[in-house]
Amino acid sequence: MKTKLTLLFSVLLLLVVAMPVFASVQDRCLNFEEGDYVTCSGIPSSTSLTIEGWIKHSDLSAEIQNYVNIPNFFAGIRKNGNQVDFYVKQFTGSMTASVFHVYGGTLSAGEWTHVAGTYAGSMLKLYVNGILVNQAATPAGELVPNTGSFLISNSVESMHGKIDDVRLWNTARSQAQIADNRFNELTGTETGLVSYWKFNEGSGTVANDVKGTSHGTLVNMTDANWVVSGPEGEWLWAKQGGGTSEDYVRDIAKDSNGNTYVVGNFYGTATFGSFTVSSFTASAPAGQEYSNNIYVAKLDADGNYLWATEAGGYLFESGYCIATDTDSNVYITGIFNGQADFGSISLTSSGSSDIFIAKLGTNGNWMWAKQAGGTGADIGTSIAISTMNIVYVTGAYTGTATFGTQSLTSSGGDDIFIARINNNGSWGWARSAGGTGTDRGYGIAVYGDNSICVTGSFAGTATFGTTQLISNGSNDVFIVKLNSNGSWDSHLLQQCGGSGSDISYGIDCDSSGNFYVTGTFNGTATFGAFTLTSNGNEDIFVIKLGFAGNCLWAKQAGGTSNDNGYGIASGRDGSCYITGPFTGSATFGAKQLSSLGSSDIYIARLDSNGNWLWAIKAGSSSADFGYGITSDTDGYAYATGTFKETVSFGSSSLTSGGQSDVFIAKIDQDHPFLAIKGLSVAFGIGYLGDTTTHNLWLKNGGYDESLRVESFAFGQPGSPFDVVGHIPCEIAPGDSVSFQIRFTPVVSGAVSDILNIYNNSGNLPILEISLSGTGESVEPLQPPLNVCITMNGNDAQISWDAVSEPIVPDYYLVFFNGSADINADFYYHGATTGLQYTHYLVGLHSAHIFYRIIAYKSGGRNAPDLAELRQGMSEAEVLRILR
Structure with a gap:
């Protein structure tokens, strides 16, 4: 039977946005290396599905890296080359199982990326960061039934990096559902949600399924694989001091006004900003060589030197530790030999070397100096x-x-x-x-x-x-x-x-009376009820003791060479920071650092339960050391040590003046911030007078302090963009709030603007969002003409003439509804750039079969209509329905 039908058409409006990735979706996640995976049982089979989650590659060297894999169901999503690969295994019309893939996106190491794959009978779709990057039609059929486990990562071709917030659905989620909900924490009661792994446990070998049906078991993984998915330490600035000889720093301290102080020893002359100190000021006996002297230097909150002063004589003297009091006076201790001058105060040692304790005022003036020893x-x-x-x-x-x-x-x-x-x-x-x-x-x-x-x-x-x-x-x-x-x-x-x-x-x-200790150990060592074993020679240990002296936890870090913990500081939230040198390859929880030279500097942070949060490094091809660290009440850390040659501390590059020089660095790690970076939203084509919207989620990526969003402002007057939401608002640590950005073009052509987000602390925006769109007055596409549907047994072959007015569509989409209810859901069956489509194994389950053909153009406007095909139906009957 051949029936000639004239079908009107629909155009789908798909908003395509270039949406960046949150620095963190959850507070914790799992870190995978080769051979690490999570196995989950009890996953049911499904005719439709969505797999989605967040991934962050530590490296891209392996060609294949599995994110999610359902082996017997044969569906999954993974890295393949430098793209994301979503695949399913499907029974086709001949009942032969075939594998179908869709590829897209570009992966980068060290960046959080949201990936999602959907399947609905005859169409695979792949989304990266909420954007549809590719789709592929498959013959109509059914997925191979699942008889085994659901794997996150895999035993071979494993993920190298972090995975977070994995979700499995028994429906094909829409682009809007994927894009708008990828930042949201689900309740577990959402329709179609089969399993949901948040990875917030933080320890143990079980990854809980929020739905309670498919809890995962960690394989080849330990507590070290549980890591924080949020921000890592970042070098904010670094300053240097020293001269052409060997200059050393031993400790660092902060005062309540945000100033930083360092102490150490130097030889000859050393420069700290615009201040120069000299170890040649004392008179040495004839033939006596000069040695190192003590220096103390002060920097302001931005790393500018405020003063530097020296003390000592012609023999060896060094400051080893520094501290401040509530009035910002400075105290140092160390060693001196012979006669040493502290301003106008002279001390003379009783023997080979004596102890000194000295006090300086806020301006660097020596107030008193005392000695002890024999x-x-x-x-x-x-x-x-x-x-x-x-x-x-x-x-x-x-x-x-x-x-x-x-x-x-x-x-x-x-x-x-x-x-x-x-x-x-x-x-x-x-x-x-x-x-x-x-x-x-x-x-x-x-x-x-x-x-x-x-x-x-x-x-x-x-x-x-x-x-x-x-x-x-x-x-x-x-x-x-x-x-x-x-x-x-x-x-x-x-x-x-x-x-x-x-x-x-x-x-x-810390303020609760807990004590934090770091150092080095070799072999097997016991710390309270905890036993650690070094990886090679000397390893780093960090322990926390309660107020009563009980050891609460003990952690180690390092590798097969010599690694040391020299400095430790408690954080405002019960965390702690450590610094020291490491050699070769050293592991801090799931984070691995590799030195460039004989030793490099590390800074690492642990949370209040002893979980490693992050570790960063700096160094050259020579020997570089971290010696001291402190923190302030605003959540920043400050570290000091020595370096040689040229060392990069983030964007700050320092070059030593001769041999070893001193560095002082500020590290940013836990203050509240909006967890979106480099955000831009591209609305694509918007028709004049129409409004398109985009949901913007802002998350407080800090650990322990709320963030206030005070106002929004656009950079241009009369902007076609606006924002809907509750302003001002407070965002608690880890929480998110949603706003709606709207685009309503009034003139044709490309437009752009900057959306500035402010808090209540100043005039500079805390976030800038680039917005763009194109206003267009194009009329809707003309409908496909001369549509013919030929029934061949239980198959339907649909053909039509090309649409060319006023513009050529990108391709055509075919939807099918086998229900007797015209208003029932239509099921997406495929796309083609050709002018025909065959719907296999249609079957006549009811007296009516409905189709919808859509001419698709990216950025086009909807003009939906419906055509009905019924066995024995005449063209006149069809036309009456369409009227």
């Missing part, structure tokens, strides 16, 4: 200031050493001292700990109740108050607490380590 080698290594502006210092001494009027005598070699100095420089008390081996205090921190926590290393048998410890190897770590009057707190005395050499170098505390 005839042996004595050193001050760490200093801390209480909220009452009381000074506490630790280090090592040998023989008999005097601290004001109090004398301490070591039990053997180096012993640990802990001393109190009042704010005016008068000595309070001094305590000793140790034994016959080499024992040193390396770090000291003060809690709000003025209790003191000290850490370092000891060898052999060492006594702390009335408690005796015996090291397991050459050196073990100690952590001990004293009350403000100098009495030993027996509740906090921790010994950590193993049979190797284990040393702690840094300690800090």
Whole structure:
């Protein structure tokens, strides 16, 4: 039977936007390496489906990397070459199973990308970042039934990088549904949602399905694979200081006004911004060579040097630690030999080297300087200031050493001292700990109740108050607490380590009374109830102790070479930051860093539960070291160390003046920000007087502080764009809000504008969004003419004449409805650039069959209509329906 029908047409309006990716969709995600995957059971078969999720490649070297794979169902989405590949295995009309693919998009390493694939009977569609990038027609048929597991990544050809927020649907989601909801956290009750893995667990070997039916099991993965999907550390600026000789920095501190201070030693002349210091100021005896002197330098919040000053004599002197009080005065401790001048104050050592403690005013003027020690080698290594502006210092001494009027005598070699100095420089008390081996205090921190926590290393048998410890190897770590009057707190005395050499170098505390300690260990070492084993030689350890002294967690980082934790600082949200040097390849949780030279600088952050959040590096082909780190109440970190040659700290490139120079760097990591970068929205063609819309989701990508969106403003008066939404608004950490951007062209031609988003902190926008569109007055396409439908058994062959007025369509789409209800849903069956389409295995399930043919033009306007095909139906009957 051959029936000639004249069918009117529809044009689909598809809004195509160039939408960038959020830096984070969820707070946590899974990081995959080769062989890592998640297996989920109980996934039902479906005739339609959508697979979607977020991916972030760490590298693109492997040709194939699977994101989601349903092996027996044979559907999935993956990296293939440098594109995304969505595929299904389908029974066709001959009942032969064939695999069909659709490819598109361009992948980049290190960027979050949303990928989605949909299938609906005879059409595959691929979306990247909410944009339809390709589609392909398949013969009508059914998917191969699923009899196995649903895999995220795969046991072979695994994902290299992060996967987050994976969703499986039993419907083919529309572009609008995919684009508008990819940033949203679902409730789990959405229609058609089969499974939903958020990956927010943070630890363990189970990835929960929000629907509760297909929980995933992590294979070849540990807690280290759970990582934060949000922002990583970023170098904001870096400054240098030094001269042509070896210059060193040992520590860094902040004051309440946002200023930064560093201390160390230098030789000859060294320049810090516009300030120059010299180690040749003292008169040396004839034939005596000059050595290194102490320097202290101050920088403002933007990294500009405010002053630099020196102290010392002609022998070796160095500052090892620096701290500030509530009035922004500065305190340093270290070592000096012979006579050393601190401004107009002169100190003379009693033996080979003595300890100094000195105070400077906010302008760099020396206020007082005190010494301690005896005839042996004595050193001050760490200093801390209480909220009452009381000074506490630790280090090592040998023989008999005097601290004001109090004398301490070591039990053997180096012993640990802990001393109190009042704010005016008068000595309070001094305590000793140790034994016959080499024992040193390396770090000291003060809690709000003025209790003191000290850490370092000891060898052999060492006594702390009335408690005796015996090291397991050459050196073990100690952590001990004293009350403000100098009495030993027996509740906090921790010994950590193993049979190797284990040393702690840094300690800090938070506002809740928890203490954070870092250092280095070798072999297998025990930290409370936790056991760590180094990957090679020396590895980094980080531990957290509660107020009562219990070890809450212990973490390690490093590789097969020597890696050290030298500096540690607590963050405002219970996190902590560490710095030091690493060599070769070192792993920090799921993050791997590789050094360029013999050692590079690292900065790393852990959350309050000990999960690695991020790690960044800087370095040259020579030896570069991180020594000190601190943080401020605004959520920034500041680090210092030494470098040689040329080193890039983000966009800041520093070149040493000769040998080693000093760097001071600011790192941005957790302040609230809108988690969209480089955003642009392209509306495409908009017809004059019509309004097209786009949903804009803004997310607070910070960790612990709300962000206020104060206002929107366009760059041009009379803009054809506007915004609908509730302004001002507060966005809590991790939350999102939605606004609607509208485009209503009033003139023909291309238009563009900038949408500026402001908060209440200043005149500069916190985000700029580029908007573009094209106004057009084109009439709708003419309908396809001379449409013929030929029934051949249960198949229908549809043909038509080409449309050319007023413009040529991109292609034609065919929709089918086998229901007796004209208003029932139409099912998308395929697209063709030709002028005919065969609908296989149509069948006559009811008395009516409806088709809709659409001439498609990107940016066109809808003109829908419907044609009905009924067996035995005459042309006159059809025309009556169309009228």
